Amino acid sequence: MLTKNVLKVIYGVGMAGLLLSCASEKTEVKPNIVVIYLDDLGYGDVGAYGATELKTPNMDKLAEGGVRFTNGYASSATCTPSRYALLTGTYPWRNKDAKILPGTAPLLIKTNQLTLPKILKEQGYHTGIVGKWHLGLGEGHVDWNQRVSPGPNEVGFDYSYIMAATQDRVPTVYIQNGNVAGLDPADPIEVSYKENFEGEPTAIDHPEMLKMNWNDGHNNSIVNGIPRIGYMKGGKSAHWVDEDMADHFLEKAKAYVKDHKNEPFFLYYAMQQPHVPRTPHPRFVGKSGLGPRGDVIMEADWCIGEFLKTLEEEALLENTLIVFSSDNGPVLDDGYDDYAVEKLGKHTPWGPLRGGKYSLFEAGTRVPFVTYWKGKIEPKVSDAMVCQMDLLSSLAKFTGSELSTQDSEQLLDVFMGKSEKGRAKLIIEAAGRTALHHGDWLMIPPYDGPAVSVNVNIELGNSKDYQLYNLKEDIGQQNNLAKSNPEKLEEMVKVFKEIRGENYK
Incomplete structure (x- = not known):
């Protein structure tokens, strides 16, 4: 028989184990989430996507160690609309103001609108953005010498360290939680x-x-x-130094990780490369042999490597889901004489695709797209069609939320590499013009306007006739099948109008 003292010991050990188990459950840390978002990086700019003339070892590390999507899309062929879709899970063409914004534009996202950071914040995440914003600030005329609001902090971010628009637009200052960093009140902006x-x-x-x-x-x-x-x-003490911008944003991103390593966090690390003006730090000047554009892509790759080192040093890499992508396709000559065309050599930023930034052809919106989670996601190549817009619903599910939007599809198993069943349909957008992806097919309606942009020498996808391409058989979009396959065209137009509406122009 067991004595009373022995029973007490057994009971005590059992209770201690139960308490430890409960404490362990309570202190279980949710996985961190990081979105690394580049600016104008093309499908063919990354080694893992076929680049041979440009070395991107850290981007390749993510792509080769996670799910590399071959049919991963930004919603749009320009920056502001893609960023809007990423954060709101909503097609940008539903918002007439979702276009490339000046630095003085009011906030594009409504403060009562559902956003990805809001969802994650409700699930116990600390939320931060470092880098390019370009979604407007304030409600109209902005006084840059006071706290600028509303902005990122009013749509779900606990912390923000941003530039208002793009590197080639004023104001050329950093803004931390709504206040211009380093501003001298005696020298107002x-x-x-x-x-x-x-x-x-x-x-x-x-x-x-x-x-x-x-x-x-x-x-x-x-x-x-x-x-x-x-x-x-004015504001001279607050002006950024272009050549230091990549290092500056990197340090802010690393600091954010270190400051919040003891709680689940979501970091939107919106890098500025390779958008113009391309101003590599002197460490990278001439390193690519492809001119400043190649140099800043190498710089961005190095920054990603340093950021990954920080996650590893802080013992966070194995508990962090990383999404890597770009806001739209590539552009070479885009406002400055930096020899991007002359020094291109054999490099093809668009890879096997047609078009580029601003275009309804594939290179405008099909971009590098990778999900990486060390030890949790098995490396694979996926042909499933996914869009950045789908991250809202999918990451909501990932963190235990059922919130979603009309346009964002819940594809968590696809992003985790457990399923190949991606989107069936997707509307892509370029400067207000839209087209339909449905399965392996792309249909572009007739649009007025030039076939090629004179300013950037990119085919825009405009034609007076319908265009229909089978992308599985013709990824370079050389064979327009609209006339030879009228049944498929009719089917595509019907689906397009069901989603987009009759008045799509």
Whole structure:
């Protein structure tokens, strides 16, 4: 028989084990989530996607160690709409203001709108953004010398360290949680996209001040020897140094990880490369042999490697889901004379695809797209069709939320490499024009406008006739089957109108 003392010991050990088990359950840490989002990186700019003339070992590490999607799409062929879709899970064509925004545009996302960071915040995540925003700030006229609101912090981010728009647009300052970082109140900022401020030099009036020549309208205020879009006065102590921007955002991203390593976090690390102006740090100048565009892609790859090292050093890499992608396809000559075309050599930023940024052809929206989770996602190549817009519903499910939107499909098993059943249908967008992906097919309706953009020398996908392509058999989109396959065209047009509506133009 067991004595009373022995029973007490057994009972005590059992209770202690139960308490330890409960404590373990309570302290279980949810996986962190990081979205690494590049700017104008093309399908063919990454080694794992076929690049041979450009080395991207850290991007390749993610692609080869996770799920590399061959049919991964941004919603749009330009930056603001894609970012809007990523964060809201909503087609940008549903919002008439979702287009490339000036630096003074009001906030595009409504403060009462469902967003990815809001969902994750409700699930116990600390949420942060570091890098490019380009979704508008404030409600109209912005006083940059006061806290700028609403902005990222009002649509779900606990922490934000951003640039307002793009590197080629004013204001050329960093904004931390709504306040311009390093601003001297005695030197207030003024910004305008309509007219210059008296006495302020522009690229047209003072070409001798330039260290980078402009083309196609990048000829307004000069900051750091670089002509910008828009006019700006004051705030000199807060001006960024373009060559240091990649390092600066990297340090902020690393600091965010270290500051929040003891709680689940979501970091949207929105890198600025390889958008113009391409200003690699001196460490990377000339390293690619492809000119500044190649150099800044190598710089971005290095930054990703350093960021991954930080996750590893903080023992977080095996508890962090990483999504890597780009906001749209590639562009070479886009506002500055940086020899991107002349030094291209054998490199093909668009890979086997047709078109590029601004285009309804595949290279406009089909982009590098990778999900990586060390030890949890098995390496594979997936042909499933996915869109960045689907991350909202999928990451909601990942964290235990059932929230979703009309347009965001829940594809968590696909992103985790457990299923090949991706989207069946997807509307893509380029400067307000839309087209339909359905299975292996792409249908582009007739659109007026030039076939090729004179400014950037990219085929836009415009034609007076319907275009129909079987992408499985013709990934380069050389054979328009609209006339030879009228039944398929009719089917595609019907599906397109069911989603987009009759008045799609």
